[in-house]
Amino acid sequence: MKNDRLFQLVYLLLEKGSMSAPTLARELEVSVRTVYRDVETLSIAGVPIYTTTGKNGGISLMEGYSFDKTLLSDYEQNQLLFAVQSLKAADQQVDSLLSKLGGAFRKPSQDWITVDFSRWGLTQVDSVRFETIKNAILAKQVMQISYCGTSGEITNRRIQPLRLIYKDKHWYLQSYCLKSQDFRLFKVRRIVEIKPIDEHFTQNYKGEIPPIEMADVPCSETTIKLKISARLAFRVYDEFDREHITVMPDGSMLVEACFPIDSWVISYIFSFGTDVEILQPPELRYQLSEYAEKISTHHKP
Incomplete structure (x- = not known):
């Protein structure tokens, strides 16, 4: 926990240049006294960190100090920041990571993209649904769904959720259906009810998941x-x-x-x-x- 805080302190100074002890304390959610102890720890470890007093004083890093960035070109650094920014747009909690990368590269993060999974007027409902599906995919948790098929019939199924797919203006949930014992695509809007259950799966289906094209649907x-x-x-x-x-x-x-x-x-x-x-x-x-x-x-x- 302390090591993570020390890294965060360095990242903040790399990004901001200089910060007062009270401001750092608020950012790190610790006391001012703890901030000064951390500064001493970093100094002993060889990090060129120093404090200045007076009206414009604060805690700073020696000018020119930065992490070794030679493994990544300027273009690659930008691409990495943009990729992480995309995760933020997809409602992922990456503010801390953005701050650290921006500080390490000495580049401010750019709010260049916004993605909203929800339909107009249904922001809260759709956001909760996508969060539920995302968590189940990451945790490999079986889900119970009620699904309205093209015939209008609503069926209950237990599925192993594998990935969310956006195609042709619609969201689909690709899953392994335990009822059909096969892979299935479910249009997210047609999922009437969705509920994770206390059951997990270990299969990764590597190399088995079919392409998302619905080639099996007869079409003249x-x-x-x-x-x-x-x-x-x-x-x-x-x-x-x-x-x-x-x-x-x-x-x-x-x-x-x-x-x-x-x-x-x-x-x-x-x-x-x-x-x-x-x-x-x-x-x-x-x-x-x-x-x-x-x-x-x-x-x-």
Whole structure:
């Protein structure tokens, strides 16, 4: 504990240059008397640390003193700081590490990235969920979940959580499902309930975890051409690759992409309302029209 405090004291001085004993005491959560004892200990150990009195006095390190940084280039030091900053953005407690690295490299940490796992309006709920999943993955703790599948049926499963994956605007939990006795991807938003249980696993599944591509899902794709009005340009850029978009002189957008012709793609195109026109294939126009009639009939008083 004391050795860690001594290192922290040195890191603080490397970062700040000079600090008063009361300020160091607050940072280290010790008494001023303990700070001076630590300064004496460091001095005896050969660290060039000294104190000055007066209005601008304080505790400092000899100018030019630093740890040996020759193993890392300036670029590598920046990359390391940026990587740790990314962890902070992902809600990890790395302030102390950032301070130490910044002091060792004599570089201030830069708040260059922010990552928020939560959905709009659900910050607290989603943050708790991600924290629960993260802790279970790190502790190799089995979890009990209730999951809503694509059929709408909610099933209860015991899973061994392996890693969180962000792909195509969605978060997935890759796990080994003890019910299926196989690896499974669970969309985090469809996990109705989640609870760690008092059971741990030791398997690391090294080399066994399948790639995250859902190649096992049968999919017969067809080229679809759509004309979408300029009013929904924001959706087009959100949801399609730029190479699949052609902007017309009137501002409307031609989109050409491959989709499976199923109930999902019909409801998806329907979500564009009257701002979309199906140019190809012709049979999809009929299917969409039929779908719209069913919606209309369903909502008639």
